[in-house]
Amino acid sequence: xxxxxxxxxxxxxxxxxxxxxxxxxxxxxxxxxxxxxxxxxxxxxxxxxxxxxxxxxxxxxxxxxxxxxxxxxxxxxxxxxxxxxxxxxxxxxxxxxxxxxxxxxxxxxxxxxxxxxxxxxxxxxxxxxxxxxxxxxxxxxxxxxxxxxxxxxxxxxxxxxxxxxxxxxxxxxxxxxxxxxxxxxxxxxxxxxxxxxxxxxxxxxxxxxxxxxxxxxxxxxxxxxxxxxxxxxxxxxxxxxxxxxxxxxxxxxxxxxxxxxxxxxxxxxxxxxxxxxxxxxxxxxxxxxxxxxxxxxxxxxxxxxxxxxxxxxxxxxxxxxxxxxxxxxxxxxxxxxxxxxxxxxxxxxxxxxxxxxxxxxxxxxxxxxxxxxxxxxxxxxxxxxxxxxxxxxxxxxxxxxxxxxxxxxxxxxxxxxxxxxxxxxxxxxxxxxxxxxxxxxxxxxxxxxxxxxxxxxxxxxxxxxxxx
Amino acid sequence: xxxxxxxxxxxxxxxxxxxxxxxxxxxxxxxxxxxxxxxxxxxxxxxxxxxxxxxxxxxxxxxxxxxxxxxxxxxxxxxxxxxxxxxxxxxxxxxxxxxxxxxxxxxxxxxxxxxxxxxxxxxxxxxxxxxxxxxxxxxxxxxxxxxxxxxxxxxxxxxxxxxxxxxxxxxxxxxxxxxxxxxxxxxxxxxxxxxxxxxxxxxxxxxxxxxxxxxxxxxxxxxxxxxxxxxxxxxxxxxxxxxxxxxxxxxxxxxxxxxxxxxxxxxxxxxxxxxxxxxxxxxxxxxxxxxxxxxxxxxxxxxxxxxxxxxxxxxxxxxxxxxxxxxxxxxxxxxxxxxxxxxxxxxxxxxxxxxxxxxxxxxxxxxxxxxxxxxxxxxxxxxxxxxxxxxxxxxxxxxxxxxxxxxxxxxxxxxxxxxxxxxxxxxxxxxxxxxxxxxxxxxxxxxxxxxxxxxxxxxxxxxxxxxx
Numbered sequence: 001x002x003x004x005x006x007x008x009x010x011x012x013x014x015x016x017x018x019x020x021x022x023x024x025x026x027x028x029x030x031x032x033x034x035x036x037x038x039x040x041x042x043x044x045x046x047x048x049x050x051x052x053x054x055x056x057x058x059x060x061x062x063x064x065x066x067x068x069x070x071x072x073x074x075x076x077x078x079x080x081x082x083x084x085x086x087x088x089x090x091x092x093x094x095x096x097x098x099x100x101x102x103x104x105x106x107x108x109x110x111x112x113x114x115x116x117x118x119x120x121x122x123x124x125x126x127x128x129x130x131x132x133x134x135x136x137x138x139x140x141x142x143x144x145x146x147x148x149x150x151x152x153x154x155x156x157x158x159x160x161x162x163x164x165x166x167x168x169x170x171x172x173x174x175x176x177x178x179x180x181x182x183x184x185x186x187x188x189x190x191x192x193x194x195x196x197x198x199x200x201x202x203x204x205x206x207x208x209x210x211x212x213x214x215x216x217x218x219x220x221x222x223x224x225x226x227x228x229x230x231x232x233x234x235x236x237x238x239x240x241x242x243x244x245x246x247x248x249x250x251x252x253x254x255x256x257x258x259x260x261x262x263x264x265x266x267x268x269x270x271x272x273x274x275x276x277x278x279x280x281x282x283x284x285x286x287x288x289x290x291x292x293x294x295x296x297x298x299x300x301x302x303x304x305x306x307x308x309x310x311x312x313x314x315x316x317x318x319x320x321x322x323x324x325x326x327x328x329x330x331x332x333x334x335x336x337x338x339x340x341x342x343x344x345x346x347x348x349x350x351x352x353x354x355x356x357x358x359x360x361x362x363x364x365x366x367x368x369x370x371x372x373x374x375x376x377x378x379x380x381x382x383x384x385x386x387x388x389x390x391x392x393x394x395x396x397x398x399x400x401x402x403x404x405x406x407x408x409x410x411x412x413x414x415x416x417x418x419x420x421x422x423x424x425x426x427x428x429x430x431x432x433x434x435x436x437x438x439x440x441x442x443x444x445x446x447x448x449x450x451x452x453x454x455x456x457x458x459x460x461x462x463x464x465x466x467x468x
Numbered sequence: 469x470x471x472x473x474x475x476x477x478x479x480x481x482x483x484x485x486x487x488x489x490x491x492x493x494x495x496x497x498x499x500x501x502x503x504x505x506x507x508x509x510x511x512x513x514x515x516x517x518x519x520x521x522x523x524x525x526x527x528x529x530x531x532x533x534x535x536x537x538x539x540x541x542x543x544x545x546x547x548x549x550x551x552x553x554x555x556x557x558x559x560x561x562x563x564x565x566x567x568x569x570x571x572x573x574x575x576x577x578x579x580x581x582x583x584x585x586x587x588x589x590x591x592x593x594x595x596x597x598x599x600x601x602x603x604x605x606x607x608x609x610x611x612x613x614x615x616x617x618x619x620x621x622x623x624x625x626x627x628x629x630x631x632x633x634x635x636x637x638x639x640x641x642x643x644x645x646x647x648x649x650x651x652x653x654x655x656x657x658x659x660x661x662x663x664x665x666x667x668x669x670x671x672x673x674x675x676x677x678x679x680x681x682x683x684x685x686x687x688x689x690x691x692x693x694x695x696x697x698x699x700x701x702x703x704x705x706x707x708x709x710x711x712x713x714x715x716x717x718x719x720x721x722x723x724x725x726x727x728x729x730x731x732x733x734x735x736x737x738x739x740x741x742x743x744x745x746x747x748x749x750x751x752x753x754x755x756x757x758x759x760x761x762x763x764x765x766x767x768x769x770x771x772x773x774x775x776x777x778x779x780x781x782x783x784x785x786x787x788x789x790x791x792x793x794x795x796x797x798x799x800x801x802x803x804x805x806x807x808x809x810x811x812x813x814x815x816x817x818x819x820x821x822x823x824x825x826x827x828x829x830x831x832x833x834x835x836x837x838x839x840x841x842x843x844x845x846x847x848x849x850x851x852x853x854x855x856x857x858x859x860x861x862x863x864x865x866x867x868x869x870x871x872x873x874x875x876x877x878x879x880x881x882x883x884x885x886x887x888x889x890x891x892x893x894x895x896x897x898x899x900x901x902x903x904x905x906x907x908x909x910x911x912x913x914x915x916x917x918x919x920x921x922x923x924x925x926x927x928x929x930x931x932x933x934x935x936x
Contacts (some may be wrong), residue, residue, distance in 0.1 A: 284826020
């Protein structure tokens with residue numbers, strides 16, 4: 001038995017225990033955007049601190065202006081090279097609980113479609129992701145007595161709410177975080193049987209906009225015929241954000257947007273043809289920018305989404321109210337070349353120009369992230385790609401994502417570190433939605449994938465050392 | 469001292485006690501649209517039952533399929549003629565409590581602008597209205613030992629939530645409710661110094677519409693570029709309900725609408741010129757149907773209002789969700805000639821035709837009321853008008869209202885009773901809005917007005933009897 005075979009066996013043998021622990025972690029409602037869950041966030045950080053300490057990491061819980069970061073270090077191993085693993089332990093809010101048919105924070109194993117599944121907020125995004133690489137490192141240490149090289153693990157608690165504290169943290173810990181390559185473990189596979197590495201991530205700008213009339217709430221029967229209705233005004237602005245070709249109408253929105261490189265377009269068009277993604281997600285009623293395939297629009301073109309709207313009567317019964325205000329929440333997904341601040345400014349000007357005189361508009365939002373285009377031909381990426389192919393026995397696809405991982409941009413910009421984005425999330429996992437779920441087999445194969453990736457990286461380092 | 473002077477003095481002398489009791493009534497949160505307040509509704513009904521019994525009425529609390537009705541009868545007085553007084557003791561929901569600077573259900577007297585005011589939900593709409601005529605009847609009985617004629621008082625508990633149980637109630641109590649004239653005491657004055665009788669009321673149709681995509685909630689970053697957004701779809705439908713001239717675009721919406729009679733148009737155009745209404749309510753950003761003055765649009769033209777909208781993220785933080793559904797609540801205010809069911813049907817067809825294929829729409833709502841045009845030259849109306857003029861020393865205006873009082877239509881249709889709609893609400897009272905309020909002086913003058921009106925009716929009956 002090779003040491004790799006031993007590690008894979010160890011992962012298989014330890015699976016029940018690994019899953020039991022993972023379910024404990026998912027049971028902690030570590031929602032980062034709701035102040036009511038601050039204690040849960042801390043509990044999750046402490047839980048991870050404890051588990052990382054158990055397998056031999058020197059762990060710390062580091063305070064930030066927001067939620068704490070868990071930072072774990074293997075210490076010097078005597079081998080050249082330092083790897084960084086990034087994951088996040090915070091989760092999205094639950095949303096409408098009525099839409100869940102499983103409790104969001106009481107995961108248990110369920111047999112479904114021949115799979116052992118578990119449901120829960122964070123089950124896929126991203127607790128199973130971080131747990132898979134921790135489990136691989138545990139097995140490596142158990143079999144080899146040490147880690148393959150020096151390893152730093154950074155677990156964030158604010159990814160789902162904008163990573164506001166991350167820049168200051170990275171700035172303060174530049175030295176501890178410096179690495180040869182950073183693995184960002186919060187991404188998708190290409191299909192349930194095909195691995196992927198994500199090399200293109202969109203930028204993200206969240207914005208909240210409130211339209212206010214000059215009046216307080218009024219009786220709509222009395223004044224509806226003459227006084228401004230903020231819901232109508234807001235609805236009109238929102239419905240005008242796209243033209244008939246699916247292009248965004250905000251002046252200057254596309255300024256600086258870089259075209260998707262021709263080679264990548266060809267690959268993505270090919271993937272668009274073979275994807276089974278739209279067996280699960282129906283595009284009826286959606287507006288795709290004219291001239292682009294679905295995957296090009298999702299991975300390479302800037303978009304605006306309306307994530308929420310609220311105005312007037314929210315109660316159980318009817319109410320003849322003409323509300324004073326209406327609020328919408330939007331998010332912009334940026335392509336390379338777009339600047340978050342400029343997009344925000346352009347949007348605000350667009351709205352201001354469309355609010356009738358006498359009414360007013362206010363905005364809430366700041367910061368944001370730019371899109372990232374990662375290297376597609378580095379030795380680290382090639383090694384990771386090979387590792388994935390050994391486990392899955394299928395080619396590793398280079399894909400994009402409509403999602404943002406602010407950290408990737410920060411690592412790129414602040415540390416100059418090469419980033420490789422890998423994960424095992426599937427589009428059917430219902431992440432950010434009711435009944436988010438994951439399955440036992442993917443935890444197992446995810447952990448095994450990381451063993452293979454680490455092994456390929458070890459080979460790479462050895463051959464580099466031999467050449468030197 | 470005439471008996472009228474005695475009654476007016478009695479009202480003045482009893483004012484402190486009358487106000488103290490009224491504040492007790494306002495303190496009961498009798499919100500009819502929220503099932504959580506069912507016990508409060510009952511408490512308010514019992515409170516009124518008790519007060520009406522105290523002044524000599526035979527009172528009953530009558531169960532309905534919804535909230536109870538309080539029915540009080542003076543019994544036979546030996547005099548010809550029976551009068552009915554209608555009021556409602558239920559109130560609108562509070563809405564956003566944060567927008568109130570006074571507690572909505574803890575009224576107390578406040579000195580402001582030289583007036584003794586009290587704040588509370590229902591302070592103006594409509595607890596002070598019903599209390600003013602009860603106080604007048606109390607004074608009449610106290611001074612004269614009996615009521616001017618046989619009197620029936622009907623106090624409803626569902627006016628603010630659609631009066632669903634009223635038709636069945638009226639049907640079951642036709643005999644008890646039969647009357648020569650019904651006074652509907654839930655309406656506005658023309659100005660703080662000028663009385664009014666409302667002869668035109670709009671019809672009302674409430675409708676809730678939910679647009680659903682074929683998907684569950686999705687991650688907006690991943691799928692926003694291609695999958696349907698129900699908020700965008702709904703926003704687009706809502707913003708298209710009016711054209712540039714303020715006309716409603718629903719096909720057939722104006723079918724059968726009766727023109728405002730030319731004489732009334734002239735009067736309303738004159739009132740439009742002199743009204744101070746828009747010193748308080750700003751029309752900036754509103755859309756008034758082209759070709760009509762503000763009061764004509766408010767009182768005589770059909771409209772549609774958006775009363776509420778909800779979709780996607782409602783939480784404190786940002787969330788990249790592409791929601792599965794979005795819901796809006798609308799109300800249609802109908803002009804004479806429009807049928808509520810037909811308007812509802814036309815609206816539903818309009819929306820269905822605009823929801824993209826693959827998405828779906830569902831509706832919630834039923835019933836509704838037609839507009840009412842009351843007689844403008846009956847002897848009862850003339851007597852009431854004179855009574856108001858004696859108290860206010862200003863001409864009584866015949867006005868319209870954008871509001872609906874379903875009972876007026878029901879009384880017209882089911883009992884064939886003549887209705888006279890009188891009240892002392894002012895547009896600045898913030899009814900249906902935060903910080904609803906009323907003032908002591910208006911309670912006093914309202915009660916005095918009713919004494920004068922009853923006196924004029926007594927004269928009318930005497931002269932009719934003399935002629936017979």
